[in-house]
Amino acid sequence: MKPWWFRLGRYARPQAAGLAGVAALMLAGVALETLRPWPMKWIMDGVLAERPLPVAASAWLARLPAADTPPGRLAWLAALTVALYAALQTVRTLQAYVQSGIGLRMVFDLGADLFEHLQRLSLSFHGRRRAGDLLRRVTTDTGCVRDLVLWVYLLAASSLASLGAMLAVMWRLDRGLAALALAVAPALGLLIRRFARPLTDRSARQQQLEAEIMALAEQTLTLLPLVQSYAREPAETRRFRRLSRRTVQAYLANIGAQLRFKIGTGALTALGTAALTALGGWRVLQGRLTPGELWVFLSYLAALYAPMETLAYLSMGYATARASARRVFEILDAQADVRDAPDAVPLPVVAGRRPARVQFERVTFGYEPGRPALREVSLDVAPGETVALVGPTGAGKSTLVSLIPRFYDPQAGVVRWNGTDVRRLRLAELRGAIALVLQEAWLLPLTVAENIAYGRPDADRAAIERAARLAQADEFIRRLPQGYETVLGERGVTLSGGQRQRLAIARALLREAAVLILDEPTSALDAATEAAVMAGLAALQRDCTTFVIAHRLSTVRRATRIAVLDGGRIVEVGTHEALLAAGGLYSRLHLQPPGSAERPPAATGAEEQTART
């Protein structure tokens, strides 16, 4: 595997032109910065002390009007100061502008990749992760690419360039003094080595605590109904404060280390300046250096330590970027356990027929190793058939149907679509041919119309409304403030459970699918509404192979066949009448009037119940 900084380079490449521009601006800035103390030097030496100006400066001044008198030259040199500064500012402004755009584009490119990958990862991956943590990786940690390219690489280049330029000029003015100025570098190096490690560790700790705070806040706000009804607000606030306190402590430890480092570098700088002042002054007295040159030295020295300090902090920036990058790549490297096979084939279609044949062949699957939820399940469903899945809670009904759109892949056995292993099909096509209504409605904060058209964004309004009518949702939608254009709250709070479910059904209806999966689609509906919705679904079922998980007799009875699951196995398959006659688990299951109150639990004799039908 290539190193992380190399992999991040991929995101810098599209910005190459912009980065080249930034580098050019940066170099121009360094040059202007190096020139900055010179007008003052010329004033001190050439105007005030009447020493001859350097050739370049005097040639430039000779061409200007009124530059032959000292006040005239003074005026021009003062103007040069302004011009230099204005140029420097312009260059820096441009650089900041271009750089911020480049930085964000790189960050968002990485973010988009990460986001896309996260969506591709299966639900079993997401079941193990906190949404807040993943969110932080997409929105915050992706900053690592900007930090690395702009705040490590570019900053290092710019610091080195300005160090080099200033040292070169100093070297030409006076080697001894230049050497003295440089002498501080090894000491600074030692200091960096001494402090870099603890600084990195401390900032990592601080970041980790900040992430924990974010996760706590995210989790609490998401589960607010629960938090409120259990009056847990004070407890959560206490947790928040405790985490905050620890974060502040970590932050202060971090700042403390930074300060010690800063004082160390500061002391070195001060010593360097003092030594240079003394030695430089001595040289001026000896006549080996002009006061103006000493001025240039002192100005450079003040400017020299900034890039040195920057270099000192680079290792920290690098470490931060590496920590974030690791979190990003951890996700990007998580193999999508459910993904397109390299030799994926198009969806097999039987001409002139929409519904697909779905076969389960000795399918075994579990959410955790060693705890299979399905054990060697085999089931062959003919095109257009409606199969009802029944069985006790935890029997594996929802798990079985979620293998068809490959929310998970089985650990053993095969699921086939018109005869082809679903793992050899293109995921997008496979899922495109399936319509689902899950227990949870999963509405998005879009308009009602957009929610219904979620599986078919190009559907026109007439089609959307037809689907809504079939799902018995049209009437209540029209009563909403903006009708079909009403935007739903994040959790669709303003809709009741039944209304949400009917929207989800409309969404499935709109999708012209080959396989329809209904996972207790009507559990939140009253009997009358359910009957109407089921009538709407019946229209759809004619053109689909349908799997329906349900407890209600009325729903189950409509199925062509019924598969009874228990403990992850299919224990019985057959029609309603055949299963009743067999007197197995099915006869005990459904014949019990749902939730009949005054009766003892399910263990009572099956005969008696059979008799009551």
Next chain:
Amino acid sequence: MRKYRRLIGYALRERRTLLTILGLTAAFPLLAAVQPWPLKILFDSGLGGRPLPPAAARWAAAAGLRPGPAGMIALAAAAGLAVFALQSALDAAITWAWSAAGQRMVYALAADLFRRLQRLSLLFHSRRTVGDSLSRLTGDAWCMHTVAEGLLIAPLQQTLTLAVVGAAAWSLDPPLAALALAVAPALGAAAWFFGGRLKRRARASREAQSRLMSFVHQTLGALPAVHAFGAERRTRREFRQLARHATAAAQRQTAARSAYGMVNGLLTTIGLAALTYAGGRRVLAGELPLGSLLVLLGYLRSLQSAAQGLLGLHGTLRSVEASVDRVLEVLDAPEEVADPPQPRALPSPVRGHVRLEGVVFGYEPGRPVLRGIDLDVRPGETLALVGPTGAGKSTLAALVPRLFDPWAGCVRLDGIDVRELRLAELRAQVALLLQDPFLLPLSVARNIAYGRPAATRREIEAAAQAAGVDEFIRRLPQGYDTVLGERGAALSGGERQRLAIARALLKNAPVLILDEPTAALDPATETLVLEAIGRLMAGRTTFLIAHRLSTARRAQRIAVLDGGRLAQLGTPAELAAADGIFARLLAAAGEGRP
């Protein structure tokens, strides 16, 4: 200005640290006034052959020194070192104190925001995304830092610097000092001009980023739908589009900020050039030593940065105003559901007598969901709420623990209007079992003990047994200490619901609200659980929301809701016999009496 007062309150909690900081900052201008003097000694006395400045001469004399030129250079170097050492010590002390105080302020504010966000009713949150609230909490709260510095520390420091350094410059050369101060008004004008722009663009940029974050949050939250409908490519496109907007907004902000910096810098440099020119002429004329000019140039830098800081405060504050607004919007949101100023105490023991009187409520103005409901539920009674989907059953039940407050009418617990009770006390009396079980990423045991963290393991296990989930938990890898995935992904719907039931059982409240808790269970399990709940319901006032009419028939009385009104009320037998909605519902469900 008034809105900053709220925030300053947080700063004042740190007043001791702040006073220290103020004391330290007061020393800053003095150092700024002394700072360029070593240069003057170097150039005028060491190199220019002039006598030492009086103060330095006095010190040298006191130390018994009569330095020659080389000595004066050494003196300049030593003085420079001393000034630098003082400055960095001061700087370090202030940074340290300020980080400590600043962080504590920010987190105090964030903690209040967090508490506030939790207390705001679900109505408030239904209008906002979690991502948006999060970014207020973790991002916008940092405005506290800027506000405290901008209002409390910076003005004093900058004003003192202007005064002290200005006076020092004046004593050197009044006309040149006046020239140095002349740039200030222009800098102020720039600050005013750019302030508003900066604010607007900062806000636009933050909003664009917040939209992006919300989008990611929602998409990850609704992942099953995204997968099922193959919307991955679409969401990626949308991500890119939102990211483009965010980039553009951030760049516009950078542009404004850079332009502001550039104008400032230009004005500063013009001041510098003017001073160099005017001062240089005086040096040429022999009216001013070169060293004094250098000192004045040093002062100019201090004066300009102080003036810029002072006048830029306006802009700085305005740039965080967007964040301040977003923070205050939460802090000032009327707590639709709040503790009363003088809460009444519930009589002990709580009997659980719930009365609704003329209750009207809706989620949006002008669209009432409940239109005048009167209900009296006796202590220990089980009342089933029945009615077509959307009739307002869940809404009605949610009014009892005050998840919302009614528009009109009132809800009473044991005769006391629930709005007169402390929220925590009220909610401790009501156990709620919702359609969505909402499990937390904690261990199974801690999930069950969520409403009573002090519960012993034995109590937890007893609750789990009563909910019929003990056996299942024991089969988990770490039993009761198994940590659940965020959405309880490894559990089936029935298992999750039963955990939630155990949690509600452990809370042991006199009022029980069951909002279709068994909708996700198969009939066999449902019966088991209902039996368990039945044992627990004994002696408790229970609201039972159920679509299965057979479940509703367990209740002593049934209230039929239709269109936000109470259509029927009576015992199951009465309602089944009467000609009304209930009988029609029975017929539709095929559950009518034979």
